[in-house]
Amino acid sequence: MVPSILFEIMLIGLLGIGSQWLSWRYRMPAIVVMSVAGLLVGPIFGLMNPEEDFGDVYNPIITVAVAIILFEGSLNLSFKELRGLGKPVFRISTVGAFIAWILGSLTAHYIAGLSWTVAFVIGGLFIVTGPTVILPLLRQSKLKPRPAKILKWEGIIVDPIGALLAVFAFEIIAYFTANNPDGSALILFFAASIFAAILGWACGRGIGWMFETGNIPEYLKSPAVFVVVILCFTIADEIMHETGLLAVTAMGMTLANMGISSVADMRHFKENMSMLLISAIFIMLTASLQVEVLLEIFQPEIIGYVLLMMFIVRPLSIFLSTLGTDLSLNEKLLVGWIAPRGIVALTVSSYFASILSDAGYEDASIITTLTFGLVFFTVVAHGFSIRWMAKKLHLSMEGRPGTIIVGSNEFTVELAKSLTKVKAPVIIVDSSWERLRKTREAGIPFYHGEMLSEQTEYHLDTTPYEYLIAATDFHSYNALVCTTFMPEYGRTNVYKASPYTLVDNMNDVVDKIGGKIIFKDDMSMEDLSSKITSGYVFRQTTITDQYNYNRYLSERDEETVLLYMLKPSGKMYYYSEDLKITPEAGDIVVSLAPPSKEYKKIQEKLVNQRNNL
The missing domain is CATH 1.20.1530.20 (Na+/H+ antiporter like fold)
Structure with missing residues (x-):
């Protein structure tokens, strides 16, 4: 038997939360783990009997x-x-x-x-x-x-x-x-x-x-x-x-x-x-x-x-x-x-x-x-x-984890396209029908409404989505969205676009409110959108034993922006400054890369043709 009631209360709490953690870590039913834990410390090994120990207050x-x-x-x-x-x-x-x-x-x-x-x-x-x-x-x-x-x-x-x-x-x-x-x-x-x-x-x-x-x-x-x-x-x-x-x-x-x-x-x-x-x-x-x-x-x-x-x-x-x-x-x-x-x-x-x-x-x-x-x-x-x-019975939301993107613009539409190609559920939410025009033209799933509205909770099915990215042009709104949904999605699954531009002094202002900054701290929404208009493209690179991640990093263009990685198991990770996971053989890295030299030549030719007209 346990030495005291206080120790027994501690053990009950430890076993309960420990069972919840084990079930989360190894994807087992929590109630099964808790039942087994209770049986082990109770009737099987006789370490405690709460009904007897707690007496009339049980x-x-x-x-x-x-x-x-x-x-x-x-x-x-x-x-x-x-x-x-x-x-x-x-x-x-x-x-x-x-x-x-x-x-x-x-x-x-x-x-x-x-x-x-x-x-x-x-x-x-x-x-x-x-x-x-x-x-x-x-x-x-x-x-x-x-x-x-x-x-x-x-x-x-x-x-x-x-x-x-x-x-x-x-x-x-x-x-x-x-x-x-x-x-x-x-x-x-x-x-x-x-x-x-x-x-x-x-x-x-x-x-x-x-x-x-x-x-x-x-x-x-x-x-x-x-x-x-x-x-x-x-x-x-x-x-x-x-x-x-x-x-x-x-x-x-x-x-x-x-x-x-x-x-x-x-x-x-x-x-x-x-x-x-x-x-x-x-x-x-x-x-x-x-x-x-x-x-x-x-x-x-x-x-x-x-x-x-x-x-x-x-x-x-x-x-x-x-x-x-x-x-x-x-x-x-x-x-x-x-x-x-x-x-x-x-x-x-x-x-x-x-x-x-x-x-x-x-x-x-x-x-x-x-x-x-x-x-x-x-x-x-x-x-x-x-x-x-x-x-x-086809009643589960299996597959890659989905992403809710708040804000429709040049970059988010292209990001949603790349997620669709890898069969990851994605939806763009925006309160402006005009801003959603590019999303609608691209055939991307969308929701027209205010993300922070109570009505959205009942009209938008969020079951398939594990990640949320706030990527509007309003930095305070992005922080508010992330702060609101952080308890639901988890601190590590809520992201916002960086509020900084390349001319900002990063040492003077540190923004830690409302979600992690996605991709790079010095890569703002304006920077990402401008890269799209400049012809940057989304590229998928498969990491192998011969072409490992270190080689990929050394050979990539310096202007390349790492976006997310895909695991063969279906897991997905968005890049941020504090990402600790290193891609291994079989993983796919998706990036926003500068256009190839051939693409640049075509662009220059088109410019020359326009000038000669």
Whole structure:
């Protein structure tokens, strides 16, 4: 066992973030790595058992963390995202959830051998997927926007619905099996659910109004939101268990659709907090499992139940609920396969296991084992298969990383042409229809609009793009664009054109704001555009063992501007002064090079002809 609670908290954080880093570094599903890490330090090696070590505060920690995670996820549920997706999302979240509940309950009764009461309770619980498992998968899988948005909306909306269905099933069955049925419990359940939704809406509107009117200072906005989330969750949950999830979901969706800029400003902080909580909770839950539970997972009835839930219940509920919608067959196949269960299923199932056991249902003791079996198998199967399946169904954004270029001019149009030739997605964004004329004539994908506008977020699909280059003639605007999108794309993937010209004194002014300077610090946008008008051309040079990179550098023209390099793996790197990667054999270097001597002769001939006319 670990020497102290403080050491255990440190270890949980280290394992959680370490698992996230390993999954990013080696492109593995983060939830799988976290689950394995928790099992290793918990039931396998016995280094810690958070449930025992934390005692009475264990469950409150988990439930509050789940509430914050669910709120953060619902804060991204803007109804503007539902353009063209409203019908499928509504069907899956209502009709699909109901079908999955009925089929899952029948499977639990006839395959897992559970009583009708226990079967219908966990049948409602197991319709949930949730942001704790869906969002990390979507972050790594690079799905196309339609299936990604459907899975995200379903995961967040169905999370509280599943918990409420489990409570509803228990209350209904308790009512009908009681010797003297009393409908007051049912009335209380429905009233508490309505109250939770209204409370969440009121908290969202209230905190939003305080933000808009300036009644909360900037430095208190994030802390205030988290306190109100906990307040909203606790009040609802104290009235009726599990309605707190509904309350925080309603609060998050209310704030998301109020159009408050302060909420958008805090989003990255809340995402970071959610990432830390997801990592910690997965480690704590898996580390708290008993060895006996792990061994029971491999019982035939549990394996049979899990397989039917994965291969029959989930696909059938999706196909039936999306009849008559515009979802393609491939989209139905992908959405029908991806349904990993996560934290909400684990935490709520433990609550119902104790409630049902106290009510005299002996088979309730298997709920924890059944839940973890479903969670572990779905997390592993869906985590490792989502990228492969999306690629097979042509629903992934595979290929070279794409680039968003902000600003249409002579240079950016030619740069976009060169990226198109190497099959790298590219799009030019500009608010001027006149400046976009060259882009349109060249056949380059473009978006006519203001990059910093909120509308652009909903109309411009940014999924294929990993890089952003701000290359307008306005240096301050370039810096502002880079600063705005740096949290989304990463500090190393956001570039801007140099604000300097060759006559500037580089020692007097140092511009470090908003993104890295692309290509060369002393190569401004004006310089690059003038090279295009002077006849400079884009050249691709393949580095080989015989013609290595050092030889290429020594033989190239001094006026050549190195633009980007391409790896055989599909990776792409833009040149900047601090680029540390050296091209190797097989890499392609793309540069902007002076015209050849033959081209110069043709230019001189044309000039002479004009002079003689």
